[in-house]
Amino acid sequence: MTTEGSAHVVDHARAEAAVRELLLAIGEDPDRDGLAETPARVARAYGEFFAGLRIDAAEVLSKTFEIAHEEMILVRDIEVYSMCEHHLVPFHGVAHVGYIPAKDGRVTGLSKLARLVEVYARRPQVQERLTTQVADALVEHVGAQGVIVVVECEHLCMSMRGIRKPGSRTITSAVRGQLRDPATRAEAMSLLLGGKR
Ligand SMILES: Nc1nc2c(ncn2[C@@H]2O[C@H](COP(=O)(O)OP(=O)(O)OP(=O)(O)O)[C@@H](O)[C@H]2O)c(=O)[nH]1
Numbered sequence: 001m002t003t004e005g006s007a008h009v010v011d012h013a014r015a016e017a018a019v020r021e022l023l024l025a026i027g028e029d030p031d032r033d034g035l036a037e038t039p040a041r042v043a044r045a046y047g048e049f050f051a052g053l054r055i056d057a058a059e060v061l062s063k064t065f066e067i068a069h070e071e072m073i074l075v076r077d078i079e080v081y082s083m084c085e086h087h088l089v090p091f092h093g094v095a096h097v098g099y100i101p102a103k104d105g106r107v108t109g110l111s112k113l114a115r116l117v118e119v120y121a122r123r124p125q126v127q128e129r130l131t132t133q134v135a136d137a138l139v140e141h142v143g144a145q146g147v148i149v150v151v152e153c154e155h156l157c158m159s160m161r162g163i164r165k166p167g168s169r170t171i172t173s174a175v176r177g178q179l180r181d182p183a184t185r186a187e188a189m190s191l192l193l194g195g196k197r
């Protein structure tokens with residue numbers, strides 16, 4: 001998980017004051033034993049939740065290497081934890097990221113695909129933007145000739161509040177370049193769903 005340096009991503013004093021205010025707003029006593037350290041804990045947790053705001057996708061994808069592979073590379077079932085920007089509650093699920101390398105056959109490390117998902121998930125987000133940002137970063141920084149990103153998440157803002165429909169899952173996809181071609185896209189989808197359905 002990409003949480004390195006996360007302790008520094010929020011203004012702790014400000015976050016702690018805000019959490020204390022929230023506790024007062026809901027009618028709690030922020031000084032009672034169990035809550036006394038909560039503002040500090042929440043500030044640290046927010047440092048992790050939003051660590052992606054301070055990580056540059058270009059840097060994550062800066063190292064590539066030559067393996068002369070010109071076919072699709074797909075990493076499936078990358079766990080996603082993000083925060084809905086409307087309600088600041090989590091949405092979570094999986095991302096599948098596939099790409100066709102640049103013409104020069106240079107690829108990025110497999111773990112970097114998961115790190116890339118983290119960069120954009122660990123921000124106030126909507127699922128559509130997360131999906132397109134991951135796709136666009138692979139085109140921009142790796143020179144991918146084609147990209148497919150599929151994200152499938154449950155939004156707690158739809159489960160534990162509001163419409164209260166636990167178990168509903170939202171699926172978003174983004175395709176770029178050669179993956180727009182129906183045959184290539186069909187191959188990607190079969191790899192993506194392979195062994196699952
Ligand atoms: N498109 C999209 N919508 C999202 C995402 N996360 C949450 N939402 C939706 O954002 C909308 C915000 O709607 P509002 O009417 O402004 O807020 P609300 O009154 O809290 O809405 P309800 O959730 O319907 O109670 C809701 O319909 C949420 O389901 C997301 O990732 N993508």
Ligand SMILES: [Zn+2]
Nearest residue numbers: 084086087157
């Ligand atoms: Zn929400």
